[in-house]
Amino acid sequence: MQPAASARDKPTASERKPLLRARGLVKAFGGLLAVNDMSISLGQGEMLGLIGPNGAGKTTLFNLLAGSLKPTAGSIDMAGRDLTRAGPERRIASGIGRTFQIPRPFAEMTVLENVLTGAQNQAGERIWMNLLRPGRVAAEERASVEKARSLLDFVTLSRLEGEPARILSGGQRKLLELSRILMADPQVILLDEPAAGVNPTLLELIIDRVLDLNRQGKSILLIEHNMEMVSRLCSRVVVMAGGRHLTEGKPSDVARDKAVIDAYLGGVA
Ligand SMILES: Nc1ncnc2c1ncn2[C@@H]1O[C@H](COP(=O)(O)OP(=O)(O)OP(=O)(O)O)[C@@H](O)[C@H]1O
Ligand SMILES: [Mg+2]
Numbered sequence: 001m002q003p004a005a006s007a008r009d010k011p012t013a014s015e016r017k018p019l020l021r022a023r024g025l026v027k028a029f030g031g032l033l034a035v036n037d038m039s040i041s042l043g044q045g046e047m048l049g050l051i052g053p054n055g056a057g058k059t060t061l062f063n064l065l066a067g068s069l070k071p072t073a074g075s076i077d078m079a080g081r082d083l084t085r086a087g088p089e090r091r092i093a094s095g096i097g098r099t100f101q102i103p104r105p106f107a108e109m110t111v112l113e114n115v116l117t118g119a120q121n122q123a124g125e126r127i128w129m130n131l132l133r134p135g136r137v138a139a140e141e142r143a144s145v146e147k148a149r150s151l152l153d154f155v156t157l158s159r160l161e162g163e164p165a166r167i168l169s170g171g172q173r174k175l176l177e178l179s180r181i182l183m184a185d186p187q188v189i190l191l192d193e194p195a196a197g198v199n200p201t202l203l204e205l206i207i208d209r210v211l212d213l214n215r216q217g218k219s220i221l222l223i224e225h226n227m228e229m230v231s232r233l234c235s236r237v238v239v240m241a242g243g244r245h246l247t248e249g250k251p252s253d254v255a256r257d258k259a260v261i262d263a264y265l266g267g268v269a
Contacts, residue, residue, distance in 0.1 A: 016043025019219050020065065020096065020188050025074035027060050027243075034060040036243035038074075040221075042188060047210070047220045049230040049237035049251060053264050057243040058223045059101055062190050065221075066098040067091040078188070093120060097186030101193050101223075103173040105165035112161040114176055115148040118183030144183070151179040155209060171202035178209065188219045195226040207232060227255060239263070 020042040027035040035057045042048050050058055063069040065076060067088040075084045078094050086094070105114045130137050152158045155175035160168070168176060174194050181189065194206050207229060214220055214233075224230050230237055231251040238248040241263035247254060254260050 016046055018042070019044045019046075020076075020078050020221070022061070022065060022076045023074055025061065025064055025076070026072045027057075027064055027069060028072045033243050035064060035071075038240065038243065038245055040238055040245065042219050042221050045214070045217055045219055046236070047214050047222065047234045049234035050221060050223045050240065051225070051227070051230060051237055051254075052240035052246070053266070056240040056263075058240055059192055060243075061240070062098055062192055062221075062223065065091075065190060066096060092184050092186070095185070095187035096190065097181035097184055097188065098190035099174065099177045099181060099192055099194065101196070103170075103177040105168070105173055105176055107166035108164055110162050111157055111165055111168070111176060112145070112148055112152065114165050115151055115179050115183060116144060118180035119144045119148075120184045148179070148183060151182050154182075154212075155179045156205060169199075169202075171198035171206070174198060174206065175202070175209075178206075182213075186218065188221070189213065190221045190223075192223045193225065194222070195224055195229050203229070227251065231255075 018041045021040070023039045025035050025038045026033060038057070038061060040050075040061070050061070052058055060069065064071050067083070067086055067090065071084065075082065077083060078091075078096065081094065083091060083094060106117065109117075149158065149161065152161055155178055157172060157175055157179065160172070165173070165176065178191075178194075191210070194210070195203050198206060203226075210220060210222070210233060220233075222230065222233060234251060236248060237251045237254050239246040239254055239257075239260050246259060246263055247257055249257070
């Protein structure tokens with residue numbers, strides 16, 4: 001595995017070209033501002049950590065970036081293209097992939113079938129293509145199955161491809177979800193607590209695969225409470241509290257920051 005130092009040797013945030021940017025995002029749920037004037041920028045090829053106490057608004061920010069929630073105010077762009085009003089499908093097509101804090105695979109579908117649900121723009125879904133170009137549809141389906149199998153190999157779930165997803169452990173479900181989103185070839189991967197509830201062996205595998213994806217050029221935004229994982233992967237970390245951007249910096253520095261410690265203690269120092 002690549003030593004963590006290599007992540008720190010990479011260009012700093014200011015040297016990187018911004019890829020995914022959110023500016024002044026607000027999300028109100030009734031009177032609660034779950035995200036409150038939040039700005040964040042993920043650089044090309046960066047692995048950026050996003051931390052903060054429970055209820056800080058991290059997952060809500062992911063929902064806004066992935067298009068499953070519409071912002072009350074603010075804007076989102078990817079490689080200079082405005083995506084603020086784009087729905088989840090267009091965000092996926094624009095290169096944004098996200099995993100969920102609690103993965104919910106299709107329990108009765110096989111592991112392989114679950115991965116295949118991540119394929120984009122399959123001609124087989126277009127009824128006219130099926131009637132007019134059945135050969136092309138069959139070839140695309142074969143290519144998708146081949147790709148899904150190689151992704152299952154990447155996340156070490158190959159031997160379970162024919163099993164129903166319900167038999168997978170929590171950690172295996174996280175790996176399954178990762179392989180599913182990789183079907184759409186995302187440039188940006190949003191990972192919501194990939195280490196939560198995962199056993200130490202599987203955690204090492206997840207860290208290794210995330211490093212591998214970053215080496216392949218993918219930009220990664222990582223929500224994680226496991227600071228050891230954040231420190232090993234990210235050279236920069238953004239801290240959210242109360243829906244806002246509290247501070248950002250190197251993991252070792254923010255972990256010592258008094259405002260951050262206070263936020264984790266609920267403001268009671
Ligand atoms: N759909 C919703 N409707 C109403 N309130 C919501 C909704 N989703 C989130 N919230 C509230 O918004 C706030 C932020 O929640 P969010 O899930 O984004 O936090 P988080 O930082 O991801 O926390 P955790 O670390 O526990 O996952 C919380 O107070 C939560 O109760
Ligand atoms: Mg969350």
